[in-house]
Amino acid sequence: MNARSVIDGDMARTTGSHSDITGPRIREVALRLFAAEGYAAVSMRKIAAEVGVQAGALYNYTPDKQSLLFDLMHGHMEDLLAARAQAGTAGTPTDRLEAFTRFHISYHEERPHEIFIAYMELRNLTPENFVVIEGLRGKYEDELSGILRAGVESGEFTLVDPRVATRAIISMLNGVTTWYRREGRLSLTDVETIYWDMVRKAVGA
Amino acid sequence: MNARSVIDGDMARTTGSHSDITGPRIREVALRLFAAEGYAAVSMRKIAAEVGVQAGALYNYTPDKQSLLFDLMHGHMEDLLAARAQAGTAGTPTDRLEAFTRFHISYHEERPHEIFIAYMELRNLTPENFVVIEGLRGKYEDELSGILRAGVESGEFTLVDPRVATRAIISMLNGVTTWYRREGRLSLTDVETIYWDMVRKAVGA
DNA sequence: CTTTGCCATGAACGCCCGTTCAGTTATTGA
DNA sequence: TCAATAACTGAACGGGCGTTCATGGCAAAG
Structure with a gap:
């Protein structure tokens, strides 16, 4: 294995992370649920459950x-x-x-x-x-x-x-x-x- | 005052009542609130408050x-x-x-x-x-x-x-x-x- | 005046809400 | 291997939800 350096560019990820998977998934699930049932009828817990995560975790990706x-x-x-x-x-x-x-x-x-x-x-x-x-x-x-x-x-x-x-x-x-x-x-x-x-x-x- | 008899027809009202005021008011208020804020965002308590009545009273006019x-x-x-x-x-x-x-x-x-x-x-x-x-x-x-x-x-x-x-x-x-x-x-x-x-x-x- | 029964109260039921946060886990760079 | 830290958990917060129901006031009928 060679000493291939890090892919440069705007990569600024620090340590242990897969937010670039969960983040888009949240938006994708929220989009679908909001469209199907309406904003007011969809709870944060419902979005979280569909993403496969606890409700609190959503707040790593959106302030509210x-x-x-x-x-x-x-x-x-x-x-x-x-x-x-x-x-x-x-x-x-x-x-x-x-x-x-x-x-x-x-x-x-x-x-x-x-x-x-x-x-x-x-x-x-x-x-x-x-x-x-x-x-x-x-x-x-x-x-x-x-x-x-x-x-x-x-x-x-x-x-x-x-x-x-x-x-x-x-x-x-x-x-x-x-x-x-x-x-x-x-x-x-x-x-x-x-x-x-x-x-x-x-x-x- | 003469002994005018009860107005006939389908009048079957029994004793003390003003449901013919509250009933329409509930529908009128619910219509306006549902249109403005959406069904899911409007609570029964909100409708009741605007009608000027407690939430429980709504259930005299609608099953749910x-x-x-x-x-x-x-x-x-x-x-x-x-x-x-x-x-x-x-x-x-x-x-x-x-x-x-x-x-x-x-x-x-x-x-x-x-x-x-x-x-x-x-x-x-x-x-x-x-x-x-x-x-x-x-x-x-x-x-x-x-x-x-x-x-x-x-x-x-x-x-x-x-x-x-x-x-x-x-x-x-x-x-x-x-x-x-x-x-x-x-x-x-x-x-x-x-x-x-x-x-x-x-x-x- | 007494009875009748509609109409409304207000407390209570169990449940779900958005949001916060201390603590745990997992992944990485060094 | 180990320290750093991003990602996530799980419990908790105060509050609102739809709905039920025992209770009582009150207007009309007899």
Whole structure:
């Protein structure tokens, strides 16, 4: 055995540790339980039991239950914005609207738990945490608003009220996660295409 | 004072009573609190305190907390179906779709608590109660499905998939209650018209 | 006025909650 | 091999939970 040195980088782990296993597991279990039963109905003991640990151990990873919820929602919104930033934003407003529609549907279909929490558990955030999440959500919705306004200006879209249209389209697209099942009669691409057809017509493109 | 006899009918009240005050108050307070904070986060003691009564007294009106939730949801769905049955169902599919759209928006705007609960607290119902509510919801959505199918058959609508369109339209319309405020820049009629414009175009009419 | 019985009280039941913490275990670097 | 320390346990804290029930006040009926 050779004297291979420690893998460098940001590795700063000190002695005896496997927090890099338990930490993610806690977030993963909490995400699933919060989505299935709701924040208020899930106890720290229940999360701990599912992780395979005692309740007290959770507090090595989160200062309290509220932070656990906030971190999940915050992480989700930042991931969503980052993924959206990488997706295509070029072309005509119509092209961009199609890209947005397909991106929204496919991204959220892969993360049903996250979106469920992001929209259902807002009222369980403390006021300070709420404004942060609400701000990030606003940033995401602004992407769609911008596309709609550009389309109206270019004459591609005919919309009575772009602000209301933004809300309407977001609500419609979010609905997908409440009924779509991978094993069902439609593929995800089918669903994207059906929704895109309705969105396109709704904006008058 | 004359010997006016007891008001007849189904009056079967026996001796000393004001349950016809407390009963409705409990449902009213529970509805508001469940909508604002969520079923799991609202305790029986909290409901009782807001009604102005001790927790034990609630059990003169409901066998348990679960029944309180179920009765609120069940009552809401039956009222919704009854109101819908009275609304206009005549004319072309386009007429009927417009009537449905405007009915749905205006009915739900007047009952924001009810719809919030009906869509957010499904997971807090016992399995038996869940299937009942889900069945009533299906009946309501079938009204829209019927209109869409009729429009496709008559050639008025061009829809890739009426079943998916039903879900999409319902989601879109439900979204109104998450942002609409009476004091805001738009009247309810404005909102109805904006949404009807989008729905009409989305179905290709 | 007396009886009737609805309606509400308030204490109690056993249980679960979020969180803390002193002590134990397990893993690592030296 | 051993000291250092991260990770976890298990018990405890005060408090809230849904629900039950013996008790009593009080309005109406007779």
